[in-house]
Amino acid sequence: MIDENVFIERLAEVLFETNEITLTKGTYFRQHDDWDSLTGMAVQVMIKSNYNVELPVDVFESLNTVGDIYNFVINNASNNE
Amino acid sequence: MENRKKIIDEILPTRKYGHYFRLVEPEDAEFIVSLRNDTKLSRYINETSSKIEDQLKWIEEYKIREKNGKDFYIICLSEDTKEKLGLNRIYKIEDSYCEFGSWLYKANTGKLSSIFGDLFCKSIIFEDFNINKCLLEVRKKNKSVLRYTKSFNPVIIGENDLSYYFDLDYKNFKKQRDKLLNFFTND
Numbered sequence A: 001m002i003d004e005n006v007f008i009e010r011l012a013e014v015l016f017e018t019n020e021i022t023l024t025k026g027t028y029f030r031q032h033d034d035w036d037s038l039t040g041m042a043v044q045v046m047i048k049s050n051y052n053v054e055l056p057v058d059v060f061e062s063l064n065t066v067g068d069i070y071n072f073v074i075n076n077a078s079n080n081e
Numbered sequence B: 001m002e003n004r005k006k007i008i009d010e011i012l013p014t015r016k017y018g019h020y021f022r023l024v025e026p027e028d029a030e031f032i033v034s035l036r037n038d039t040k041l042s043r044y045i046n047e048t049s050s051k052i053e054d055q056l057k058w059i060e061e062y063k064i065r066e067k068n069g070k071d072f073y074i075i076c077l078s079e080d081t082k083e084k085l086g087l088n089r090i091y092k093i094e095d096s097y098c099e100f101g102s103w104l105y106k107a108n109t110g111k112l113s114s115i116f117g118d119l120f121c122k123s124i125i126f127e128d129f130n131i132n133k134c135l136l137e138v139r140k141k142n143k144s145v146l147r148y149t150k151s152f153n154p155v156i157i158g159e160n161d162l163s164y165y166f167d168l169d170y171k172n173f174k175k176q177r178d179k180l181l182n183f184f185t186n187d
Helices: A004-016 A037-051 A066-076 B004-011 B026-036 B052-067 B113-128 B143-150 B170-184
Strands: B014-016 B019-023 B071-078 B084-091 B097-105 B133-139 B155-159 B163-169
Touching (some): A004 A037, A037 A066, A037 B113, A037 B143, A037 B170, B026 B052, B026 B097, B052 B071, B071 B113, B113 B133, B113 B170, B133 B143, B143 B163
Antiparallel strands (some): B014 B019, B071 B084, B084 B097, B155 B163
16 A cells, blocks of 8 residues: 555655655645756656656646645556555 | 867757757747746846847857857757757867756756756767766756756765756766666657
């Protein structure tokens, strides 16, 4: 089972380089000041590395909240942690 | 010293990674000014005049350095629509050293264009120009670029209040490039 809290902590580290900022499933990550395509790439790499899930660029473009990413990973992970 | 102008003329223009790359021309002045004066994109770069004529003058002077093999300003376009997407620059080129920068791409191109542009141009530095090291300056506040740059394991060679300075060599570049290309393409 993928641990939701661990997933969000990992995402926060990639998005904000810290896990001290509160990120929730409702957070619109694209609205963050530092959001850019490089950060997006880092998210894709994190998901592939930790959950063996490939998040295609065109699909990623349609995701807007942390919950969207989490749900995509949950629905596409073949091996849970 | 190798004739790098001849080498680049044999490479560009070209199609790679779903994009089209060529050297900057005067017709690109308006695009360059728009990118370099974009409020968000310009947060971490040197200030640029918003006048097209100033940019045209800069390109005119750049073309002399380009002809002499010292400076190559490369524009990335969409392969199919030829929409202008972004810029990279290889400059202060010497026998075994150069600087790499002016990395600026439109937001939300949706094609990882900025990454493919970076990898394409750095590959030219190391594999076509046979340059051993390139210098990268990254603003300390530019966190995403800093994280991306560090993922290549460059050597930090200096810093000031504004920036870190890194030396990147071919071995470390190739290792991370191949990992990223394997991840995002079938190359």
